[in-house]
Amino acid sequence: MKIEGSSYNIDYDGKGTMVISGKLAAMPEEYEKIDDYFDNVLDAISKENISELVLDLRNLIFLNSSGIKTICVSLVMAADDVEGLHLKILCSNAITWQVEAIPTFEDLMDNLEIIFE
16 A cells, blocks of 8 residues: 655555655645545554554655644554554654654554664
8 A cells, every 4th residue: 555645655565564755744635645544554454463563764854743743643543542553663863853753652652662773
């Protein structure tokens, strides 16, 4: 499953890895599509009994505040509702927004691991 915007890509491999890359500064209606996409991914994970979702953000160089909210609410908090799901977020030490914002996600989900490289 994949979503492509003018400056970003979101790709789920069907096996437990989602990669978001590029610059994500979408308009509100586009975030609605992304919300639906995250719902579909989490439904697929639940149906396939996948126990870990890896969210790779290492090549997401920009994310605006609406994007951070979308990832927090529609992905991280929703993933917390999937029984037994472990979420691992891969981040880059070289990208300032990730260093500043991603650690705050720890308060949103008990079974969350954040890895900076």
